[in-house]
Amino acid sequence: MSATEKNISRRNFIRLSGMTGAALTIGFYFPATGKEEAEVMKLETAEAKGIDLNAWISIDTNGKVTITNHRSEMGQGSFQSVPQIIAEELEVDLNNVNIIFAQGNNAKYGSQITGGSSTIRGSYKKLLHLSASAREMLIQAAAKKWNVSPIECYAENGFVIHKSSGKKFNYGELVTEASKLEPPKSVKLKDIEEYKIIRKPMPRQDTPLKTNGTAIFGLDKKLPGMMYAVVERNPRFQGKVKSFDETEAKKVPGVKHVFPVKMSVFNTFREGVAVVADNLWSAMQGRKVLKVEWDDSGFEHLSTEQLYTRMSDALKSNDSLSVRTRGNAEGVFQKSASKVEAIYETPYEAHACMEPLNCVAHYQDDKLEIWGPIQGPDWVQDFLSPLMGLPKEKIIVNMTFLGGGFGRKAFMDYPHEAAIISKEIKAPVKVVWTREDDTAQGPFRPGMMYQCRGSVTANGGIESFIMKSAGQNMDHQWPNADKKSYNNSATEGFLETYFESLPHYSFSDAPLDVPIPVMWWRSVYASTNTFALESFMDELAVKAGKDPLEFRKQHFQEGRYHELVNKLEEVSGWKSRKKNEGYGVAIAESFSSIVGEVVKVSKKPDGKLKVDKVWAVMDCGWYVNPDIIKAQIEGSIIMGLGAAVTHAIHFADGKTVEQNFNVYKMPRMMDTPEIEIHIMDNEEKAGGVGEPSLPPIAPALTNAIFDLTAKRIRKLPFNLEEV
Structure with missing residues (x-):
């Protein structure tokens, strides 16, 4: 082929x-x-x-x-x-x-x-x-x-x-x-x-x-007469260009144009100065000597600490948007004699695709043609048509291979920027983002905080389950967004069978409105929700005095869930775990698939923790290629582990702190545990494969650490060396 x-x-x-x-x-x-x-x-x-x-x-x-x-x-x-x-x-x-x-x-x-x-x-x-x-x-x-x-x-x-x-x-x-x-x-x-x-x-x-080398990625695409551009963008997300001096940039051999440019990012425009040359190296060297003065007035310059303080305050307030309820969860919780309460925190994250953003655009009076690593070509057409003043059919979007996407390349900002630059220079152009551009500019996975409260009955069943989330709602960023609307993904990751079995539950959302652009990240809100949901499920099991896996099973209404957990129990040796080993389990449902994961941890001779093994069982219904499924599960687990113990995005004075892999560190081969994967065979409708295995890994890991050390971790990321 x-x-x-x-x-x-x-x-x-x-x-x-x-x-x-x-x-x-x-x-x-x-x-x-x-x-x-x-x-x-x-x-x-x-x-x-x-x-x-x-x-x-x-x-x-x-x-x-x-x-x-x-x-x-x-x-x-x-x-x-x-x-x-x-x-x-x-x-x-x-x-x-x-x-x-x-x-x-x-x-x-x-x-x-x-x-x-x-x-x-x-x-x-x-x-x-x-x-x-x-x-x-x-x-x-x-x-x-x-x-x-x-x-x-x-x-x-x-x-x-x-x-x-x-x-x-x-x-x-x-x-x-x-x-x-x-x-x-x-x-x-x-x-x-x-x-x-x-x-x-x-x-x-x-x-x-x-x-x-025959596969064509976005960075490989070339057109006759094509120019190259890099953009010095405002490091604060809503800042403007006050003035710039291109004198030194224009002295760099090969630099042909220097001019301000704006690209649409949700309900605002990201401003910067484009440096265009006849080769990429010259464009990058020209940008290094470009002098820009920014206007950063009119919006907040927030730090990570300020962001999480606001989330914490939102959890304490009585203001929230009700998402999904059943029974009288608050009333039952207040009267219960066996309660559990906990706060969980997850970080902002970059997408960190191995292929940084790039896009080739050629604007020609009555049409615009684009080539690049694009997850949503039809979205790009819809987005650019009004901005460029062209009928949708006159915007031709060509897909190349993508060196990773994780949701970032489904956004439309970088094709818009390339189109604007091509129109200005009246020639085809390839706009290349450096690793620093890609990491620092976002949009990011939103950081989140969760307040979980619940109670168990005398015989060890859940009688109330309450979760209130605080963080940015991606949908609230679009022009004319209804900011009174709740987050439709606030329950993403929670097993559908729990909605059938739990007599009293309540999910609510307290949206944060700040000038940090956020968007889809692999498994979207399930990647953060599940850490809170499955960590809290473990805490309820402990309160009930039940085995964490058996505790979950007793709340399953459908055989499909039982079959998955029975398989997970069998392959992980859950019932034969030893005294000096910590085992943790987490189960999530997202994108019409169910994934259960067990993590085993132990202590090294120096007393520090190590992750020994991960078992994953996926029920994605009808499927095609088990090797591809296993590769996606492995990739999801490693990416989820990175977000749990290795990397996070922080902000200071309204700017991104981490900008490259020297500080936004990736998991290494030595950090990757053994991963054993099993796929359920059945005739259910096909579910997703690329994302559902990421959400369970963080709570399965922290639950395993609790099993071994009795230390409950409720904030990500954490340092394994310091537990």
């Missing part, structure tokens, strides 16, 4: 994909009313009706299969998983599938945002149906050639074979005839036990591209 950096339009599909001659091309058409089921349609029929197809599959006369991937690939594995789905029902060799990145076009593809662990769970049924339809059309074409019934034929490895005679046609020999047929109205999909490719640990087809 290979990738091309060229993007497709309906009429240029065959030319751009390098296909030969005639082809069988089918895709989905979604009726405009949205009330009808999607219809599988041939390209020829769609063109005759003036319709754009979604999720195309095309097979040429050589039997080569080409598909479009309407989502980005940032390491999560869609570049492998989508073809694996197609190859299964189409009955072709996975190595004979070519994939092309689609351009931004939500009218054609629906949502193209790669986030919320949604790529597979949002499209797998359609992809299975589409590829099975193509297979059946090829079988019908072969049966017609042989003058036999289609039920006498079957497809295998890119061929249609006649059962009794053994005669066969390869797909390439059938596409001309198949393209004259109408797609079947219904097709029978394989049962899970019939899968040959899906649920198998197939090697990723993009790995060779990323190791031999």
Whole structure:
């Protein structure tokens, strides 16, 4: 399977994909009313009706299969998983599938945002149906050639074979005839036990591209006549450019332009001064000698201490927005004789993608074209259309591979900045953010504080559960936002089965309004909520005198949760843990998947703590490639461990303190414990994979430390060496 950096339009599909001659091309058409089921349609029929197809599959006369991937690939594995789905029902060799990145076009593809662990769970049924339809059309074409019934034929490895005679046609020999047929109205999909490719640990087809240098990332993209730009941005998030002196910058060989620039960031504009040169080095050297005077009046210059003081005050106040309630949690808590109360704190975090932000833009009077590591190409179109004064269809967004995203590259500020610079210089430009730019400018994962209160009954069950969160609400930053609206993600991470079993609960939100830009970070609010929720669940178990895992199980209403915990108990050896070992458990539900994790800790000879092992069990329902799932779980666990014990973002006088990896430290190989992963096999609907394993790791770790040392950690990050 290979990738091309060229993007497709309906009429240029065959030319751009390098296909030969005639082809069988089918895709989905979604009726405009949205009330009808999607219809599988041939390209020829769609063109005759003036319709754009979604999720195309095309097979040429050589039997080569080409598909479009309407989502980005940032390491999560869609570049492998989508073809694996197609190859299964189409009955072709996975190595004979070519994939092309689609351009931004939500009218054609629906949502193209790669986030919320949604790529597979949002499209797998359609992809299975589409590829099975193509297979059946090829079988019908072969049966017609042989003058036999289609039920006498079957497809295998890119061929249609006649059962009794053994005669066969390869797909390439059938596409001309198949393209004259109408797609079947219904097709029978394989049962899970019939899968040959899906649920198998197939090697990723993009790995060779990323190791031999042929994969095109944003930083690799070049255009004829392209200039390079870096921007000196105000280090305070809402500051303005008061004045600047470009004299020394313009003396640097290669520097061509120096001018102020603004990019839209939520409900404000981030201001800076762009230095544009004919090479990146010159632009960076020009920025070093640029002199800028900033106007930082009119907004608060907050420190980390001030931010958390405000969160603490918010928790103490009676003001909050009710999110979800049942029964009379406050009344029951107040009357209880067995109460628990705790405050938890989580830090601000940077996204720290290995590929810093970058974007190529070319503004040409009546259109704007963009290339780059972008998680939401359709979002970029929607965002830039009014800002640039162009119709949405005149903004062409091309996706490249992403060197990590974690939500940051779903934002639209950096494409806007590149578009503004290109328009100003009347030439294509690549805007590159340094590591310091990327780390210091945000937006960040919001820091949060949680007040948890609860009570248990005499027989050890939860009778009340109350959580009040304080921190920034991402949705409150947008223009004309309703700041009286509660945080829709305030319960993210909490098991749905608990909402069924707990008689009295209350979740509320006390939003903080400060000039620090915050946004999605891997697993969004589940990454912070779950630390509080599952730490407090552990504290309730201790209060009830129950085993923490058994305590959770007694509040499960559905068998699916029991099966996951039974598996976790089995593989971790939970019931046979030894006296000088600490075991902690945490379970979270997010993005339609359930993940349980157990952490084992012990003491080194010098008395300091070490993390020995992590066991993770994921129930993501229907899945594609277990190797990709395991890689995503491992990555999530390591990222979550980093946020628990290694790194955090701090602020002083309204500016970010940490700006590079020398102070915003990443976990090293030596810091990574053994990780053992298990995937539940069932036929539930597909859930997310890229994010749900991050939330449980921090509480599982701190719960394990409590089990070993009786020390309860309620604030992240903490230093393992100092526990």
